[in-house]
Amino acid sequence: MRNIGFILFPSNMRKISRKALFMEMLIPIALFYFISNYIIGSLFFVNKMDIYAPTLETVTLRTYVEKQLMHLEAKSRSVSNYPKVLIVGSSSVANGVDENIIQQVWTRNGFKASPLKHGLTGFLAYELPLIKKFLLKSDVKTVVYLYNMFSFGDILQPEGVSLRWSTRELFKTSIWKKVINDPSLIAKGLLTEIFFVVKYRNLIKELIIRLIEGRLEKLPHQFDYQPGSPRPQKRNLKEEDPLPPTHWVRMSLLASDSGRNTIGYQGLVRFFILAKKAGIQVIVAPIPLPEFSLVKQHKVGISQSNIDKRVKNLANKFDVINIERKTIKFIEKDDTYFQDHVHLHDMGRDVYSRWLANYLIQHIGL
C-alpha cells in the first residue's frame, strides 16, 4: 500500500507498533507528568520553594510573578487550625497589608481565623475567577478583594496572562476574545495549567541555580520592597499631563471608568457567582490610594467615585459586602503613609492592617 507521508499512522500499523508507541511515548509523558506535578509539585517542595523564594530586586518580573503564585499555591494547600481569610489584590496589597499584624489583632480579640495575604503584581479583576482553584477552597471562610482603580481594565495583564490562567473560566467571560487570535498564548496557558514545571520553570530554575551556587536564603520579608526605609514627606504635586491612552496602565484606568462591561467587571461578577456557589463570603473594598495620586499622569481625569460606585452597585446586586472609600479616607489624606502613588509605606501599612483587622472582625461571620 502506498503511503503518502501525510498520514502519521499507516493503517497497516502492526500491534507491536501500537505497543511501542504506548511504551516509548505515552508512558514517558505520563512519567514526566507524575514527576512534574507530584514530585516537584509536591507540598514538600512547594513549601521549600515558598520559604526560599527570591526577593523582587534579585530576579526578573516574570520569576517574581511565579514566586507570588507559588506562595498562593503553598498557602492554599497548607493546613490551618482556623478558617482562612484570604486578602487578595495587586502589589498594593502585597505592600499594603501585613498579615502578621492582622493575626496579632485577631488573636488579641479571640477572633479565630487565619489571615493570608496574596498580593500579586498587576493583578486585575478579570483574573479572580482564573485563580479560583487557589481561592475557593473548602477551608476558606472569606475572600477579601482589595481593588485599585486600574483593576477593571479591558486588557490582559502582560506578565501574568499565561500564568494566572484557567482554560475553563476563560470561556465563561469574554476574556477568550482577547486570546483567540494568539494560539501560542493559548498553548502556553494550557501547558502551564497542566504541568507544574512549565508553570514555575523560571522560579524553579532560579532556585536550583542558587542551590548549586550556595546562595539559597530564606525570604527575609513578605513585601515587595525592603521595609525600614525613612518615612516619606508630604508631597506638593501639580496636576500632570496624562499618559498616552496606549500606555497599559492608563488604558486600564480609562476602561475601568468607561462604563463599559469590561472583562474586569465581568471577572468580578463571575467571581461573586463562583464564591456564592462555594459558600464563601466575599468582601470587596478599595485599597487605600493617596489623594496626591489623583494628579499623577496615569490617573489624571479618571473618576475614582465612578469606579467605586459601580463596584458598590455590583456588590449590592450579588449580596457582597462592600467597604466604602470614605472609611479609609483618614489614611488616604496622609501623604506620609505612602511610599509612592500606589503603595503604602511601613507606617501606613501598619495603620491600615490594624484598621482592616478590626473591620473584618465585625463583618466576617465567625
Added chain:
Amino acid sequence: MSYLFYSFAHPPYIFLLFTVTLVNYTTGFFIVKTSGKLRKFLLIAGLTFSFAPLFLFKYSYWLTQSFNEIMALLNIQLTCHAHNFLLPVGISFYTFQASSYLIDVYRGRTEITESLLEFACFVSFFPQLVAGPIVRSIEFLPQLSVNRPFFKLDLIRGVELVIIGYFKKCVVADNCAVFVDKIYSNPDIYSGLSHWLGALFFTVQIYTDFSGYSDIARGIGRIIGFKFPFNFRWPYLSSSLREFWRRWHMTLYFWIRDYIYIPLGGNKVGYFRFIFNIIFTWFLCGLWHGAGYTYVIWGLYHGILLTCGQIVKRTRIGKLWGNSHIYPRIIWTFSLTVVGWVIFRSRSIGEALLIYKKMFFIDKGFFMDWEDVTIPLSYLVILGFIHIITYRFKYDVDDRSVMIRTPYPLRTIAVAISVIIIILFSGKQEAFIYFAF
C-alpha cells in the same frame, strides 16, 4: 499536514510554496518529453521561475538599497525603490530542494514522479521544511512509495534525536545567545577578551542551534518512518576547512557542490578557472545565508581560505602540514572558523572590523573584563569537554541509538527527566537561527 504546519508561520505564503512546487512538478513533466535545446530552455525557465520568488523576497530590497548607496556615493541623482517583503519561512530550503529535483530529472538521475501529491509532500515535508536538511528527491520519494512498518527502533531513535535536538537548541544555544547578544548589542564597550569569548559562544550557539534543529527534523522524520541524511558530523573537530565543509551543513555543501561547483567545471579545469570556481561557489554560499555584505564576505572568506588551502597543499610546507599531528590542525581549523563567525554574526562590516581590531590588537584594555568572563569561560570549557567526550564515545556518529541498549525503565526515566531539564534550563526562547535563511 505539512501545509497546515506551514500556515502557522504566515498563511498567504502557502500559495508561494505551492507555486514553486507546481512549477517544478510541471516543468519536470515537459523536460522528459523533450530533447535538445528545448529541454535545456525548459530547465532554465523552470529554475528561473523557482528562484524568482527567492530573489524577490530575499535579495531585491538589499540590492536596491545597495544600488541607491552606490549612486549616492557617485553623486548620481538616481534612486530605485523596492518593497521590503517579509521573508517566507524556509524559502531558501524548499527552493533548493525543489530545484534539485528539476536538475536531476534533466540529467536523467531521477525519474519524474507522477503524483503531484507526493511531489508536494517532498517539497513541503514539515519536519525539514523550514531549516533543512536539504533532501534530494532520490532520497525521499522512494520512501513515500513503499510500506513503512512502524518500527520500535525508529521510534526510540526518533525520540532520542528529538530530545538531543531540543537540548542543544533550548539549553545550550539559547543560553549562549544571552551572552552573545549582550556582546554584539554594544561591541565597543567590551574588551578583546570578551569579544573572543563572544565569538566562541557564537560558535557554540550556531552549531547547537542548527544541528539541534536538524536533529529534531531527523527525529520527527524517523518517528514517522522517514530517514533523512546527516547534516552535521562533528564539524568543529575537522582537521582542515575542506573537511569542515564536508561536516557542516552537509546537505547544503553537497547541493552546492553537485549543482554549482561541478557544473562550473570543479577542479577538472585550468588552474585559474578552478580558483574562480571555488571563490564563486563560496560567494553564492555566503549569499544564500542572507542578503547582506557580512554574509557575502563570510562566504568569500571561506572561499579564499579554501583556495589558499588548495594552493598550499601542493607545496612542501603544505605536505608537511598535512602529515603533521591532527591536534594542531584541528585547533587551527577551529580558530579559522571562529574568526569567520565574527563577521557572520556582526550587523555590519564596520562592526566586524571594530571587533576584529579589539580581538587582534592586544592593548592594556584587552583583559579589562577578566573578572566578568571567568564564569562564561568555565562554561565554554565544560561544553568543549562534553563535545570531545561524546565524540570519543562515537555517539551519534553512525546513527546508532544509545537508548535502545538501555533497559526500558531507565530509558523511560531518562526521557522524562530530559524533558524536565530542557524545560527548566531553556534559555530565553529564540527563533532558530537558520529560520531566517
